Amino acid sequence: MESKLLIAFPYFFQKSFLLNFAAMKALIFTEINKALELQDIPVPEEGNGLVRVDIKAAALNHRDLFITQGLYANIKTPCILGSDGAGEYEGEKVVCYPALDWGDETAFQGPQFRVLGMPENGTFAESILLPKANVLPMPAHLTFQQAAALPLAGLTAWRALISRCQVQKGEKVLISGVGGGVALMALQLAMAKGAEVYVTSGSEEKIAKAINLGAINGENYRDEGWDKRLKAASGGFDVIIDSAGGDGFSRFASLCNPGARIGFYGGTLGKVNNLSLQPLFWKQVSLLGSTMGSPKEFRDMLAFVEIHKIVPVVDSVFSLEDGNLAMERMQGGGQFGKIVLEINA
Numbered sequence: 001m002e003s004k005l006l007i008a009f010p011y012f013f014q015k016s017f018l019l020n021f022a023a024m025k026a027l028i029f030t031e032i033n034k035a036l037e038l039q040d041i042p043v044p045e046e047g048n049g050l051v052r053v054d055i056k057a058a059a060l061n062h063r064d065l066f067i068t069q070g071l072y073a074n075i076k077t078p079c080i081l082g083s084d085g086a087g088e089y090e091g092e093k094v095v096c097y098p099a100l101d102w103g104d105e106t107a108f109q110g111p112q113f114r115v116l117g118m119p120e121n122g123t124f125a126e127s128i129l130l131p132k133a134n135v136l137p138m139p140a141h142l143t144f145q146q147a148a149a150l151p152l153a154g155l156t157a158w159r160a161l162i163s164r165c166q167v168q169k170g171e172k173v174l175i176s177g178v179g180g181g182v183a184l185m186a187l188q189l190a191m192a193k194g195a196e197v198y199v200t201s202g203s204e205e206k207i208a209k210a211i212n213l214g215a216i217n218g219e220n221y222r223d224e225g226w227d228k229r230l231k232a233a234s235g236g237f238d239v240i241i242d243s244a245g246g247d248g249f250s251r252f253a254s255l256c257n258p259g260a261r262i263g264f265y266g267g268t269l270g271k272v273n274n275l276s277l278q279p280l281f282w283k284q285v286s287l288l289g290s291t292m293g294s295p296k297e298f299r300d301m302l303a304f305v306e307i308h309k310i311v312p313v314v315d316s317v318f319s320l321e322d323g324n325l326a327m328e329r330m331q332g333g334g335q336f337g338k339i340v341l342e343i344n345a
């Protein structure tokens with residue numbers, strides 16, 4: 001990356017200009033429904049309160065896929081995607097807070113809030129510019145790849161489970177769709193809190209892996225009667241964490257214990273039909289929407305991960321050059337944990 005590369009301007013400039021830039025590799029999102037392009041672009045220069053982090057590993061989130069599919073608001077091209085990154089800044093190992101301008105409130109983000117990686121350039125590149133406050137020491141027990149798997153998923157799971165649902169030791173927790181990045185972090189955080197965790201997944205193999213990680217039991221949400229079997233096995237749940245929405249969400253009403261909290265941070269399957277309100281108000285159930293988290297929540301999450309020596313689950317590792325294969329893996333939905341890009345290894 002440090003070497004000077006010749007960057008060729010478009011053809012009509014080529015004859016007259018060939019400029020010398022310090023260049024870096026980046027995966028560029030140029031158009032909806034088109035593969036990301038690996039390009040050599042100028043290394044961004046520090047200034048105006050922004051510092052440069054040399055990225056060693058980045059991780060994918062479903063958001064990156066939704067953006068390339070045009071399923072996201074205010075899409076901007078060209079842009080470098082990627083919200084998760086770990087790397088080096090001034091010789092120290094660091095992780096990046098995956099958002100900008102949370103705002104002054106703890107209860108909700110302000111109007112300027114943005115997730116890293118569109119509209120601002122993200123982490124699918126050899127380096128990134130960030131406000132210095134976004135750059136935090138990496139938990140010492142993690143590798144770059146494991147640390148890159150942590151920020152967005154860990155932060156989202158932390159806020160949903162800890163800040164919003166206030167999970168307590170000994171409570172029964174259901175994590176739906178445990179194969180997802182956030183869901184799996186929620187499983188790990190809930191277990192470290194001393195909760196009894198049950199899961200759902202569309203894959204028996206993923207349920208078995210979750211049980212291997214410490215979940216008590218799981219059901220396949222594709223099988224008829226999954227909710228009744230989970231109720232019989234657990235006796236009901238104090239906290240439910242979900243990102244799917246859709247018809248499965250309506251089953252949660254009967255799974256809730258009195259005083260239960262349902263934390264949800266996504267709506268992958270769309271609208272919830274047939275949600276019965278009677279069991280929800282009678283059992284004093286709280287429905288708690290949750291999105292990402294504040295810088296303080298990120299610091300709290302990092303400290304908790306460090307104390308409990310939590311290691312995020314890495315599903316697979318791809319090179320930056322193979323970034324589109326990584327996106328295909330996410331689209332296929334076969335992952336258990338985070339899909340990571342190794343950069344400058």
Ligand SMILES: NC(=O)c1ccc[n+]([C@@H]2O[C@H](COP(=O)([O-])OP(=O)(O)OC[C@H]3O[C@@H](n4cnc5c(N)ncnc54)[C@H](OP(=O)(O)O)[C@@H]3O)[C@@H](O)[C@H]2O)c1
Nearest residue numbers: 062177178179180181182201202243244265266268291292
């Ligand atoms: N609000 C926020 O701050 C925030 C942050 C992160 C993510 N999200 C949203 O949360 C969702 C998941 O994101 P991610 O990055 O974790 O995705 P991901 O790693 O690609 O995982 C996809 C998830 O969807 C689950 N799923 C698919 N069909 C399901 C069903 N019928 N019932 C239950 N779960 C089902 C999968 O479970 P199995 O693989 O186990 O079947 C898996 O957990 C997306 O909609 C994303 O936009 C929101």
